[in-house]
Amino acid sequence: MGDTLWGTPAIRGIKKALPQVEIDLILQPQWSDLFFGNKNIRRLISYHSQWYRQIIGLPKMLQSRYDHVLIFHANRNISRILPWLRCKSILSHQYPDSIPGIPINQIVRFEKPVHGIMRRLGLLEKIQIPSNGTHMDLFLNDNDQAEAFLFLKKNHMAPKEFIYINAGGSSPYKQWPVDKLISLTKLILQNTPLTIVLGGGPEAVDRVVSIEKQLDKQRVTRATHLSLGINCALIAKARMLISPDSGPMHIGFALKVPTISLFWSTGSQNTIRNELNGSKYCGPLEIDKSLSTVLYGNFKGEKKGYGPGHLHLNPILVSEVLEKVLDFLKMRA
Numbered sequence: 001m002g003d004t005l006w007g008t009p010a011i012r013g014i015k016k017a018l019p020q021v022e023i024d025l026i027l028q029p030q031w032s033d034l035f036f037g038n039k040n041i042r043r044l045i046s047y048h049s050q051w052y053r054q055i056i057g058l059p060k061m062l063q064s065r066y067d068h069v070l071i072f073h074a075n076r077n078i079s080r081i082l083p084w085l086r087c088k089s090i091l092s093h094q095y096p097d098s099i100p101g102i103p104i105n106q107i108v109r110f111e112k113p114v115h116g117i118m119r120r121l122g123l124l125e126k127i128q129i130p131s132n133g134t135h136m137d138l139f140l141n142d143n144d145q146a147e148a149f150l151f152l153k154k155n156h157m158a159p160k161e162f163i164y165i166n167a168g169g170s171s172p173y174k175q176w177p178v179d180k181l182i183s184l185t186k187l188i189l190q191n192t193p194l195t196i197v198l199g200g201g202p203e204a205v206d207r208v209v210s211i212e213k214q215l216d217k218q219r220v221t222r223a224t225h226l227s228l229g230i231n232c233a234l235i236a237k238a239r240m241l242i243s244p245d246s247g248p249m250h251i252g253f254a255l256k257v258p259t260i261s262l263f264w265s266t267g268s269q270n271t272i273r274n275e276l277n278g279s280k281y282c283g284p285l286e287i288d289k290s291l292s293t294v295l296y297g298n299f300k301g302e303k304k305g306y307g308p309g310h311l312h313l314n315p316i317l318v319s320e321v322l323e324k325v326l327d328f329l330k331m332r333a
Contacts, residue, residue: 001031001034001170001246001247001248001250001251002116002246002247002249002250002282003072003073003116004027004031004034004073005034005136005138005250005251005254006072006073006116006117006120006136006250007025007072007073007120008038008136008137008138008254009117009120009121009131009132009133009134009135009136009137010070010072010117010120010121010123010124010131011023011025011038011040011041011137012040012132012133012137013121013124013129013130013131013132013133014040014124014129015040016132017129017130017132018129021067022042022064023040023041023042024041024042024043024044024045024064024066025041025043025044025045026045026046026047026061027044027045027046027047028046028047028048029046029047029048030228031228032044032046033144033227033228033229033232034138034228034232034251035139036139036141036229037139037140037141038137038139039139040137045057045060045061047078049075049077051077051080054077054080054081057081058081058084061081061084061085062084062085062086064086065086065087066085066086066087066088067087067088067089068087068088068089068090068091068127069082069085069087069089069090069091070091070092070120070123070124071090071091071092071093071094071099071102072093072120072123073094074092074094074098074099075098075099076098076099076100078099079099079100079101079102082099082101082102083101089106089127090102090106091106091107091108091123091126091127092106092107092108092123093107093108093109093110093119093120093122093123094107095107108122108123108126110122113276113281114281115134115280115281115282115285116281116282117134117136117285118134118285121134133286134285134286135254135286135287136250136253136254137254138232138251138254138255140229140232140233140236141229143229144227144229144230144232144233145233145236147226147230147233148230148233148234148236148237149237151223151226151230151234152234152237155195155221156195156218157195157197157221159237160237160238160239161193161194161195161239162194162195162196162197162237162238162239163188163194163195163196163197163238163239163240163241163242163325164196164197164199164223164234164235164238164240164241164242164248164257165181165184165185165196165197165198165199165241165242165243166199166200166204166241166242166243166244166246166248166249167181167198167199167200167204167207167208167211168199168200168201168203168204168207168208168244168246168248169200169203169204169244169245169246170201170203170246170247173264173271173299174244174245174246174264174299175203175204175207175244175299176244176262176299176316177299177300178207178210178211180316180318181207181211182211182214182215183318184242184318184321184322185198185211185215185220186214186215187318187322188322188325189215189216189219189220191322191326192325192326192329194239195219195220195221196215196219196220196221197220197221197222197223197234197238198211198212198220198221198222198223198224199222199223199224199231199234199235199248200224200248201224201246201247202224204224205224208222208224209222231248231251232251232255235248235251235252235255235257236255236257238257239258239329239332240257240258240259240260240325240328240329241257241258241259241260242259242260242262242321242325243259243260243261243262244261244262244263244264244299245261245262245263245264245279245282245283249261249283253284253287253291253292256291257291258290258291258292258328258332259284259291259292259293260293260295260321260324260325260328261279261283261284261292261293261294261295262295262299262316262321263278263279263283263294263295263296263297264296264297264298264299265278265296265297265298265314266298266299266300278296279294279296290331290332293324293327293328295316295320295321295324296316297314297315297316298314298315298316299315299316300315
């Protein structure tokens with residue numbers, strides 16, 4: 001989800017520089033809700049990884065002849081359809097081993113590591129199109145906003161009077177422990193008048209249900225059964241968002257909702273994070289500190305007090321997250 005949203009500043013830059021240009025976006029259908037209503041895009045074309053479903057989608061792709069195909073993010077299986085695209089050039093920032101078949105001269109390289117958004121903007125520079133800022137775009141439709149309002153009303157909640165907590169994560173090592181989420185939520189309820197909405201993708205349903213059982217159901221509810229679009233609308237109406245490094249975090253950035261990001265340094269099975277996938281290259285980019293704060297540490301460990309060289313041994317404590325919550329509330333009181 002985050003990789004998908006990272007492409008929106010480049011899309012906006014193209015449309016700003018060349019208003020007459022028509023832009024099609026090929027993407028996996030589960031992310032379509034993020035782009036409905038985006039006036040910079042002519043049409044969305046669903047993409048699937050299975051070869052037989054790619055064949056079904058080819059006729060729609062072959063309807064147009066493109067000046068450029070810009071690959072913002074793709075897996076190896078996209079190499080099956082690239083030879084079929086009617087275009088003058090294909091550019092990618094991913095290395096050849098990521099997408100076989102792309103010539104070296106069509107890969108935009110960077111002298112040093114840069115944020116994912118900047119990698120996509122680098123493709124624009126290659127075709128002499130200036131950037132139009134780095135902020136991600138996310139457009140909410142009226143139906144999703146209405147459904148989000150009704151959801152809050154049904155659960156006796158009000159806009160800007162609740163915190164949205166994302167309990168999920170695309171991989172197990174990105175998921176902050178359930179016991180810490182329960183402790184944090186209890187402390188928020190004790191120390192503030194706010195209510196809580198628990199969200200996350202399909203992988204988070206069981207976690208959210210187990211968290212909800214331990215809490216005051218009059219002040220806590222879950223939104224995992226709602227569509228992605230409605231969850232985006234809920235995040236937009238939240239006082240703040242608490243999320244590990246996963247899709248909802250980027251939604252918070254795009255919607256300019258105060259966001260507390262939890263970046264893991266050591267996950268389950270002692271998985272140590274590659275620095276290039278850390279907050280510097282995958283987190284907030286040019287976002288005001290009043291809208292973003294990052295906590296970085298071990299999701300599983302319990303030892304505290306090591307120096308910077310042993311950052312992966314330091315856990316993110318519930319008390320640290322609560323402190324950031326209270327800081328945000330004071331800042332925006």
